[in-house]
Amino acid sequence: MTIQTYALIDNLPPPVTSGSGIQSFTDAMTGEVWIAKNGVYGGAWRKARDVVHFHTYRAAAYNLPTASAVIVFDTPWHDTWGFSAGSNYQFTAWIPGFYRVFSYLEVSVAAAGTYIQMNLMQNNATNWSSDNYFTSRASGGLCARTQALMYLSIGDLVNLHAYQPQGYPCIVSGSPPPCHLEVSYLGTG
Amino acid sequence: MSLVPAYAIPDNLPAPVTSGATIQSFTDVWGDVWVAKNGVNGGRWKRARDAIYAKWFRNAAISIAGAAVLTLDTMTKDDYGLYSAAAFTVPVAGWYDVVFQLAVTATATGQWCSARINVNAALQGIMRAHSGAAAAISATCIQQLAFNAGDTVNAVAEASVSLACTPLVYWTYATLQYRGTG
Numbered sequence: 505m506t507i508q509t510y511a512l513i514d515n516l517p518p519p520v521t522s523g524s525g526i527q528s529f530t531d532a533m534t535g536e537v538w539i540a541k542n543g544v545y546g547g548a549w550r551k552a553r554d555v556v557h558f559h560t561y562r563a564a565a566y567n568l569p570t571a572s573a574v575i576v577f578d579t580p581w582h583d584t585w586g587f588s589a590g591s592n593y594q595f596t597a598w599i600p601g602f603y604r605v606f607s608y609l610e611v612s613v614a615a616a617g618t619y620i621q622m623n624l625m626q627n628n629a630t631n632w633s634s635d636n637y638f639t640s641r642a643s644g645g646l647c648a649r650t651q652a653l654m655y656l657s658i659g660d661l662v663n664l665h666a667y668q669p670q671g672y673p674c675i676v677s678g679s680p681p682p683c684h685l686e687v688s689y690l691g692t693g
Numbered sequence: 694m695s696l697v698p699a700y701a702i703p704d705n706l707p708a709p710v711t712s713g714a715t716i717q718s719f720t721d722v723w724g725d726v727w728v729a730k731n732g733v734n735g736g737r738w739k740r741a742r743d744a745i746y747a748k749w750f751r752n753a754a755i756s757i758a759g760a761a762v763l764t765l766d767t768m769t770k771d772d773y774g775l776y777s778a779a780a781f782t783v784p785v786a787g788w789y790d791v792v793f794q795l796a797v798t799a800t801a802t803g804q805w806c807s808a809r810i811n812v813n814a815a816l817q818g819i820m821r822a823h824s825g826a827a828a829a830i831s832a833t834c835i836q837q838l839a840f841n842a843g844d845t846v847n848a849v850a851e852a853s854v855s856l857a858c859t860p861l862v863y864w865t866y867a868t869l870q871y872r873g874t875g
Contacts, residue, residue: 550874551724551873557788606835640823647832679817682818
C-alpha cells in the first residue's frame with residue numbers, strides 16, 4: 505500500500521545535461537532554492553539545503569604561518585558538487601544566502617604559553633569570525649576552532665586565515681585529518 | 694527554456710511503519726530523505742532533516758583520565774533511539790553535525806581535557822582545553838562528517854590527570870543531527 509502525497513513544485517527546469525557549472529532555481533511557491541549540475545545525480549535538481557555541504561582538510565605536512573595568512577588546505581572530502589576552488593581548496597558560493605562556516609586547527613606545540621589565532625574570511629577581505637586565541641598551558645596538542653554565520657553572494661570565496669607565532673606543525677594524521685574547513689548552506693535569509 | 698509540468702509528485706511515500714524495531718528510510722523523486730519507525734509519530738514518515746536529531750548528556754559523577762568512551766546516561770531528545778550502549782548509530786547515509794562537549798574540574802593550572810569524536814572506533818575529531826586555574830574547563834569538539842548508514846559514533850573523554858567530570862546538560866553532552874545527502 506502506498507499513500508499518494510501530492511505537492512506543488514513550481515515548474516522545475518529540466519535536468520542539467522550540459523555545461524560545467526552549478527545551476528540554481530528558486531521555485532515560486534515556496535521560495536525553496538534548488539541546484540543542479542551536469543553529471544551530478546544525473547543533472548537532477550536537488551534542494552540546496554539538502555546538498556550544499558562542504559568539507560576540506562589538510563593531509564600533507566604543513567606548518568602554520570607565523571603571521572596571519574591563508575591556510576592552505578589540500579583535499580576536499582566528499583565534494584560531489586565541486587564547491588572547492590583554487591590552490592587553497594577554499595569554498596566558492598554558487599548561490600547567495602546564509603551559510604554556517606566552521607574551521608578547526610590542531611598543532612603540536614613544544615611549550616606552554618603559545619597560541620593559535622584564526623579568522624574566517626570572505627573574499628580575503630571581510631572578517632566574519634572574531635579573533636580566537638587558544639593558548640597552550642603545556643606542550644603537546646593545541647586545538648583551536650572558529651565559526652561564523654556568514655551571508656555570501658554568488659562567487660564569494662570563504663577561507664581561513666590563521667597563524668601560530670612559532671609556526672608549529674599541523675597534525676595531519678587521521679582519516680580525515682583534523683585540520684579542516686566546513687561550510688553548509690542554511691537558506692536564503 | 695522548456696519546463697516540466699507545474700505539478701510534481703513527491704514519489705508516493707510508503708505506508709506508515711507499524712512493525713519492526715528499526716528506522717526505515719525512503720528517498721523521494723526530489724532527493725529528500727524520509728524516515729519512519731514503528732511507534733514514533735504513529736509510524737508516519739518525516740523528513741530526515743527535520744527528525745534525525747539526538748542529544749544526550751552525562752548526569753552521574755565520573756572521573757576522567759585516559760582516553761575512554763564516555764557513557765552519556767541521560768537523554769534530552771532522541772525520538773528515534775539513535776543512542777544506545779554509549780554510541781550513536783547513524784540511521785541513514787549523509788552529512789551530519791556532531792558535537793561533543795566535555796567539562797572537567799581542573800585541580801591546578803596546566804591540566805587539560807580532550808573531547809574526542811570516534812567513528813567506528815577511529816578518531817575523527819578532537820578538541821582540547823587547558824586549565825589556567827583550579828576551575829572547570831570545557832572542550833567542545835564540533836565536526837560535520839559524511840557517514841554511511843550503520844556507522845557508530847562515540848564520545849571519548851580524556852584528561853591529563855584523573856579529574857572529575859562536570860556533569861549536567863549544559864556541561865557534558867553530545868548531539869547528532871542529520872543535515873542532508875550532500
